[in-house]
Amino acid sequence: MTDAPLLEVEDLRVSFATPKGPVEVVKGLNLTLGREERLGIxxxxxxxxxMTGRSILRLIRAPGKQTAKTLRFDGLDLMAQGTRQMRRIRGARISMIMQDPKFSLNPVMTIGHQIAEALQVHEKLPRRDLQARVIEMLNSVRLNDPERVAKMYPHEVSGGMGQRVMIAMMLIPRPQLLIADEPTSALDVSIQAQVLDLIEELVTGNGMGLILISHDLNLVARYCDRILVMNGGEVVEACTAPDLHKASHPYTKGLLAAQPRMQETRDELPVLDRSGGVRT
Amino acid sequence: MSNAAISLKDLDISYGDTKVVRDVxxxxxxxxxxxxxxxxxxxxxxxxxxxxxxxxxxxGEISVLGKPRGHGTDRTFSNTCQMVFQDPYASLHPRKTIDTVLSEPLAIHGIGQRSKKVVEMLSAVGLDQRFRFRFPHQLSGGQRQRVAIARALMLEPKVMLLDEPTSALDVSVQAEILNLLKRLRREQGLTYLMVTHNLPVVSFMCDRMAVMNKGRIVEIAPKTALYDGSFSDPYTLDLYAASGGNPDADPAVAAASDTKDP
Known part of the structure; x- marks a missing residue:
């Protein structure tokens, strides 16, 4: 049981109907994620x-369509679960951190309430224990003065704090898999590092699996064990994080080269040819 | 001081009662x-x-190309200094075609030969002529940013103010826009003042940088400081570390580049 991967995905396809016929945005994706493994997309x-991240939670809304040969999480076939059963899995066993805390938190609910709600949906707890768990969670995401933060509304906190609140909310039911979709792209560089360090610490400390979705190659390489590079709905390259610079696919190479470096000696950055190849 | 394209002295800026910038x-x-x-x-x-x-x-004092700047809007000023904004999705009028957007500054300043100038400018920023009569929503983010740059260049300014011109764009598109900005600067002898939080972009585009924190400049450093992290201010060092430092900081590489550009 423990040897089986936490998440197995085989031939995942997501398509949207358009007037010109269906458009596939994910074309036959395969991935496996071990326990306590950190995968970057x-x-x-x-x-x-x-879309890959969302489809693991079966969050593709109509008219979008999702098919997969296998979508197995911890021995459970996610494709066979009904709406109600999926609800029980989302949050409790697989959670997702969204991009922008500004749009993902309920503006008319205090932070303490929102975090407690995330827990209450999945566990019945006496109110006092609930409160204690919320404070403990806020503490573990390193928010100073958690009692005060719990009484605040989302507009009263900064972006970095908001993202910590999101993380607290997502981790409080102690999920086995965390999907973080661009968790830091709305944040400043210095706060980015803090938030990712925090995610890393909480994930490795609790035996969780992590899927980190980002457009930033270097960031993913810093925080993940394995990396999948996607282009046009397909995985074009899979490699371990330390081997990223040895990437062989022209698209990955192009992406790596197109990024300015801290010590830039090139006069011009190579750009990707829109037809798929690399032009220098 | 006649050499300075932009000169700021003891600049304090407020929004209402809050002072947001001090002593710049x-x-x-x-x-x-x-x-x-x-x-x-x-x-x-x-x-x-x-x-x-x-x-x-x-x-305080702001002067551009030796001329002190007043507080109001100034028509002659826009001939010398133009700005490119961060978000190309927000900075272009959704109901004006690219042609209108580009000829508007010329019309305001009563400059003729608009059509010819628009055509020239489109090719200067690497946009195909077929985009000329399209609307912004028909363009991708990178193409829109090219239009925004073209609009800023229509009056042939000497000084460009760039407010995070690539932060809303993908990595490969960012590379295209950075290349474009670098080429335009070389061809037209422009002066750039660029706001960014991306240190590698500074390394690629700029000669010097000023680091700001809480409304003050904490340090002014040459870009070579990015190679080895030789900053003096603790805040700058934090920012540098948070950006991942210099993974290529190989002593041999550093020595090689030292000899190349002393």
């Missing part, structure tokens, strides 16, 4: 990386 | 590319806005 806008 | 002084030489680096809320964009005349509540 990298790609540019429109590569299908977010 | 620096000079940008003609033809130089200078970066303002800092986190959100550090006041870096506000400095650009004050220079462009969009944040009129300031005290």
């Amino acid at each position: 990298v790609g540019e806008s429109g590569s299908g990386k977010s | 002084s620096f000079d940008v030489a003609t033809g130089e590319s200078f970066a303002l680096v800092g986190e959100s809320g550090s006041g870096k964009s506000t400095v650009l806005k004050a220079i462009a005349g969009l944040a009129p509540d300031w005290t």
Whole structure:
């Protein structure tokens, strides 16, 4: 049981109907994620990386359609679960951190309430214990003065704090798998590092699996064990994080080269040819 | 001081009763590319806005190309200094075609031969002529940013204010826009004052940078400081570490580049 991977995905396809016929945005994706493994999915806008993340939670809304040969989480076939059963899994066993805390938190509910709600949906707890768990969670995401933060509304906190609140909310039911979809792209560089360090610490400390979705190759390489590079709905390259610079696919190479470096000696950055190849 | 394209002296900027920028002084030489680096809320964009005349509540001295700048909008000023904004999705009028957007500055300033100039400018920023009569929603983010750059260049300014011109774009598109900005600067002898929080972009685009924190400049450093992290201010060092430092900081590489550009 423990040897089986936490998540197995085989031939995942997501398509949307358009007047010109269905458009596939994820085209036959395969991935496995071990327990306590950190997987990064990298790609540019429109590569299908977010759709992959959402489809693991079966969050593709009509008219979008999702099919998969296998979508197994901890021995459970997610494709066979009904709406109600999926609800019980979302949050409790698989959670997702969204991009922008500004749009993902309920503006008319205090932070303490929202976090407690995330827990209450999945566990019946006496009110006092509930409160204690919320404070403990806020503490573990390193928010100073958690009692005060619990009484605040989302508009009263900064972006970095908001993202910590999101993380607290997502981790309080102690899920086995955390999907983080661009968790830091709305944040400043210095706060980015803090938030990712925090996610890393909480994930490795609790035996969780992590899927980190981002457009930033270097960031993913810093925080993940394995990396999938997506382009046009397909995985074009899979490698371990330390081997990223040895990437062989022209798209990955192009992406790596197109990024300015801290010590830039090139006069011009190589750009990707839109037809798929690399032009220098 | 006649050499300075932009000269700021003891600049304080307020929004209402809140002072957001204090005691900012620096000079940008003609033809130089200078970066303002800092986190959100550090006041870096506000400095650009004050220079462009969009944040009129300031005290101190601002002069561009040797001419002191007044507080109001100034038509002759827009001939010398133009700004490119962060988000190309928000900075172009959704109901005006690219042609209208580009000829508008010429019309305001009563400059003729508009059609010819628009055509030339489109090819200068690497946009195909077929985009000329399209609307912004028919263009991708990178193409829109090209239009925004073209619009800023229509009056042939000498100084460009760039407010995070690539932060809303994908990595590969960012590379295209950075290349474009670098080429335009070389071809037209422009001076850039660029706001960014991306240190590698500074390394690629700029010669010097000023680091801002909480409305003040904490350090002005040459871009070579990015190679080895030789900053003096603790805040800058934190920012540098958070950006991942220099993974290529191989002593051999550093030595090689030292000999290349001393």
